[in-house]
Amino acid sequence: MIEIAENKCDFCGCCVGVCPVNCIEVKEAEISVDHDICIDCDICVYVCPIEVLSQTDPRKSSKAAA
């Protein structure tokens, strides 16, 4: 599952731009992921310039695997 360190987030929307299923929403100072739609592709985890997003399931996360 994608986890968000919300207190770290700058709400820049970089993750929204790459999300293939459009499941991330970023408001002025709020971010949320719709886990029902999310496919755990981890692309948002990669692009985040400040490492706000992470994958909690180690089998799925290539970062955790590396």
Add this chain to the structure above:
Amino acid sequence: MWKEQKEFDCIVVGGGPAGSTFARVAAEGGLSVLLLEKDRDIGVPVRCGEAVSDAGLRIFHEPDPRWIASTINRIRLIAPNETVVEFDLQQKGYILDRRIFDYDLAEYASSAGAQIVTKAYVDDIIIENDRVVGVKGTHVGERFEKRAKIVVGADGVESRVGRWAGLKTTVKLKNMECGFQKTVTGIDVDEHMFEFYLSKKWAPGGYLWVFPKGKNKANIGVAISGYYAKDGKSAQKFLDEFLAWKYPKASVLTTVVGGIPIDKTVKQMVMDGLMLVGDAAHTVNPVTGGGIVPGMRSGLLAAETAVKALHNGGPARKNLAAYEKEWHKIGGKNHERFYRIKETIFRFTDDDLNRIADGISAVPTDDRSLLKLFSIAVRKKPSLLFDVIRVFAGL
């Protein structure tokens, strides 16, 4: 006033340079325009290195001294082995203060008659009979629904407006530049110089920039391709390592986070009742990452088309398609060429870059005409360097 009005000619989602330019030109053309911006403040937070060329800016406005933090006339490219290639920009460039610039663009739109509303977050569009006819959202905790003949997605890199309508605007991982910048002070920089560090070490799949805002202050930032970000080192880490090495005593005034879509412009920029402009349509120059001027240009072209369409015919796709054509004619061909150049640079190894830089640095500085550089670049094979420099110079 906007609260009472149920319908507008155009509703613009997003108050960046693209949205404000669209709103101004459409209002000047006699259309009723509502611009909705989710943030409380137009132009803030700034997510930009703030570099533009004088020529680019002048397409739209006489540069106002209040916008300009510094004027640039030279450019320096730093190779991985720290070989420095420096030459005159054959035209002027600026580092803007976008807080003031974006404010003014919105004010121009407002003076032309557009209504601008901040703290207005759009979370859906209204579709009827396969046509986009309005937007839904929240303004300071209160739901609203507004109808428009044309909805304009000017909602930046995070654009969802096009996607809600079924357009393909998702940015490919490798074409998302992950950006991180600090505006720092307490450093010593050449206040008239653009500096670019090109190296996998500092910025894989992108570059690192030092854009001065005076003698002791600069926007120092990095953009790395999502393709490399995948390896697990974030843009922030790259920049912090650079700052620790080069400017360990710098004080940080502002931190900027943001993505830059350097994808091809989206194939379909319009549909019935909908137009996309700026980052939302991927208008950024894929080599330089410069998106201010291309975004404004797309806003201008789209608005001119909207004015014509609504005075004569209506908002059907066939009437709005002139914008798409015009964009591909003016910016598009260059844009595709820039995209190909970007793809090639992407494949350069640090050794390639070193070789090119060494070749050029052998030429005396006062003899560094673009033609001369061109011939060297050709001899060193990646003839693209010439293009690269030209593109950078024009930002």
